Amino acid sequence: MRLLPAALLLSALLSAFHARAAGPMKLADYLALEGPAPSAKIAYGAALSQYAELFLPQGTGPFPVAVLVHGGCWTSKFGGIGQLRNMAGALAARGIAVWNVEYRRVDEEGGGYPGMYLDMHAALDALRAQAGRHPLDLARIVAVGHSAGGQLVQWIAGRARIPATSPLHHPQPLPVRAIVSLGGLADLRGEAALIQKSCGRDTVQLAGSPSAARPDVFADTNAAELLPNGSRTWLVTGELDTISPPRVAHDYASKARAAGDVAEVVILPGASHYDEVAATSFAWPRVLQVIEQALELAPPRP
Template sequence: MNLRPLLFAALLAAGMHTACAATPMKLADYLALNGPDPTARLAYGAAPSQYAELFLPAGSGPFPVAVLVHGGCWTSKFGGITQLRNMAGALAARGIAVWNVEYRRTDEAGGGYPGTYEDMHAALALLAAQAGRYPLDLQRLVAVGHSAGGQLVQWMAGRGRIPSGPLHRASPLKVPAVVSLGGLADLRNEAALIKSSCGRDTAELAGMPGPDRPDVFVDTNAAELMPNGSRTWLVTGELDTISPPRVAQDYAMRARKAGDAAEVVILPGASHYDEVAATSPAWPQVLAVIERALGRP
């Protein structure tokens, strides 16, 4: 029996009373997050950042699956996969398998356009290949992304609509549900916010236009890859200044107008970093959204 998730759950529960009185988390608090070691680490490419961590709950399964994609402004200087082990351990303790994805970022060789998106494709393809090796129920799948990772998981949901080019894939693994935690998904309409919050230019995330691709958002902007048939929960801290609640409201409106289901959840008194911490007072609300996305009572 894998006891690590159960131990992590006990430690988490022991700290909840203290956490409830905590002030909103800051970047330093987020960078200090950690969690249990994964069950396995699997590479989907040759680069150092091309791998994913699998967390399996105790029991025989098959288990619903949460794909986690960290944020960090698409760069390597703001942490990433290690911090999301905090959430991964808490989800595994609830009987949810976790696929915690690392990827090449804009300041790494091969990152940006198209490499970062190709990493998302490859990580999901590797997950699909593991369903026969591990007790994973890919019919119950949710992609959960934070900040820049929110953009990437929202892109995952619509990637099947990309008709051609380097990011087209035939019959990719379907992502039926998305939970975007303070996501910055609309590259076209939120370019100014992405620049002010993260210091990133559109060209780093979407590439440069050319004769064969005059509009750089046709295959990168999740907001334009709709309708995609997914259901999206946009979860944002009331005090989030990186991706304010207005961003979630605007994206949800656009999704509904396109014909997709989208729901906004505002976390009272929470910052951008509370959204992703299992020790935060906001965690029970975030967990409830993830379990709802998986169809759990």
């Protein structure tokens, strides 16, 4: 594992100290997050939101890969890919390549169901193509999603279980079996009331409308319906998260374990929904530890 230079380590420790002293992050703090420019921007479709940013570490590689999927309540009103550059830059400094994904949201043309999910397919297909052009080790890959992005990365883990009759079926999806969900709202069926309360989103916006050909709209959209899928999921949630409270992580983990998958809950003491996703937060060292553990770069925490 790559070690930080002493000056950078001291800077990170001081930032964490000041962040803790300032208290839990709020939405305005999250929206102000920024990070370095990417190494490349790659379109995976014709729409303005169909692209991903590639961050390459220094060195020759091959590098493990973190796929980042931002949140924002599935809308374009609460930031997105720009805020995740903060985390992307920090991961690249640790020797981890980053694929930072933008996608069409429910308030954009073509977003919601099925476009948002098809964008995940296309973004991961594009990542697979980039592995032939850049030193990327796709045998070591983790998908990291925040809030609404947590729902999408948890769905990614179960893509192979989607029936061939579904518009979301992919015949050969890139396998992603390590998942880190940061304050994720993944259980569209079980958490419908919370999703409406926290984000103002209705089932039809995220899962489509029932039809004769598709009577159960959760069968191909809900991560909890696509268990077991052979994944290992870390559900990381701030102790003070009110958008996706710790109870949500524990409930999903119980479902995953009951189905036969591996799931671990990590609660960040004193942290909010926004501390979960910021490399400038006092909670970042624990989040980083989870990501590196998922990539088998760090030993499991005792």
